[in-house]
Amino acid sequence: xxxxxxxxxxxxxxxxxxxxxxxxxxxxxxxxxxxxxxxxxxxxxxxxxxxxxxxxxxxxxxxxxxxxxxxxxxxxxxxxxxxxxxxxxxxxxxxxxxxxxxxxxxxxxxxxxxxxxxxxxxxxxxxxxxxxxxxxxxxxxxxxxxxxxxxxxxxxxxxxxxxxxxxxxxxxxxxxxxxxxxx
Numbered sequence: 001x002x003x004x005x006x007x008x009x010x011x012x013x014x015x016x017x018x019x020x021x022x023x024x025x026x027x028x029x030x031x032x033x034x035x036x037x038x039x040x041x042x043x044x045x046x047x048x049x050x051x052x053x054x055x056x057x058x059x060x061x062x063x064x065x066x067x068x069x070x071x072x073x074x075x076x077x078x079x080x081x082x083x084x085x086x087x088x089x090x091x092x093x094x095x096x097x098x099x100x101x102x103x104x105x106x107x108x109x110x111x112x113x114x115x116x117x118x119x120x121x122x123x124x125x126x127x128x129x130x131x132x133x134x135x136x137x138x139x140x141x142x143x144x145x146x147x148x149x150x151x152x153x154x155x156x157x158x159x160x161x162x163x164x165x166x167x168x169x170x171x172x173x174x175x176x177x178x179x180x181x182x183x
Contacts, residue, residue: 002044002045002103002105002107003105003108003109003134003183004044004045004046004100004103004105004107004108004109005035005036005039005044005045005046005076005109005111006047006049006054006090006108006109006110006111006112006122007032007035007036007046007047007048007049007111007112008049008090008110008111008112008119008122008150009049009050009051009061009113009114009118010029010032010048010052010069010070010071010073010074010112010113011050011067011069011070011071012032012053012066012067012068012069012070012071013060013061013065013067013068014071014073014113014114014141015029015051015071017037017111018060019059019060019067021143021144022062022113022114022141022142022143023073023141023142023143023144023153023154024141024142024154024155024156024158025113027138027141028064028111028112028113028138028139028140028141028148028157029071029073029074029139030073031111031136031138031174031175032073032074032112032136033074034038035109035136035175035178036074037109037141038179042125042138045103045105046080047080047099048070048074048076048079048080048081048082048083048084048123049080049082049083049090049096049112049118049169050052050068050069050070050082050084051068051084051085051086051115051118052084052086053086054086054087054145054154055086056093057100057122062108064066068152070082073119075091075106082100082128083095083099085086087121088117088118088120088121088122089118089119089121089122089125090118090122090123090172091123091125091129092125097118097129100131100178105125105131106130107131107132107133107134108131108132108133108134109124109133109134109135109178109183110123110124110133110134110135110136110138110170111135111136111139111140112139112140113140113141113142113144113158114140114141114142114152115140115141115158115161115162116142116145116157116158116160118165119135119140119161120161120165121137123135123165123169123170124165124169127168127170127174130180133165133169133170133171134171134172134173134178134183135162135165135166135172135173136143136170136173136174136175136178137158137162137169137173137174138174138175139175140158140162141154141155141158141162142157142158143157145154145156145157162168167183
């Protein structure tokens with residue numbers, strides 16, 4: 001069975017000039033591109049996930065805007081699937097599960113944004129649905145958060161979520177190790 005690369009929400013609004021710029025998105029996208037190139041070279045399956053805001057009052061990923069488009073750096077090719085979602089969990093109200101089942105895929109390599117939201121929700125859902133998951137930690141990005149009047153820096157948010165996913169829900173590895181292992 002093949003491993004499928006799932007690129008989550010690598011969209012223009014998360015990049016400089018977008019409505020919700022993330023910390024480290026440039027480096028994360030560069031690593032996601034390295035994974036994408038490796039999967040394309042090996043002719044392994046790739047699925048792009050695109051979040052389009054459906055809730056009233058949304059400030060980013062608005063329908064039919066440049067910000068909602070997948071960034072050119074990891075733009076899908078014609079033969080690659082793009083799944084539009086409206087929730088953090090890439091499986092919720094989308095055909096993702098059916099597509100993976102039809103293609104007999106049991107292993108997922110997940111990367112993208114945001115570590116604490118859509119990556120977390122997608123990995124946990126995938127695990128609960130019986131998939132073996134790997135996360136390319138350096139191909140994911142997030143933002144600073146606030147809680148209880150304190151700022152939690154993006155690096156700490158990211159590390160906490162990767163630590164929480166690691167072991168129980170996924171194997172978490174850097175891009176270089178994943179590519180060298182020929183996943």
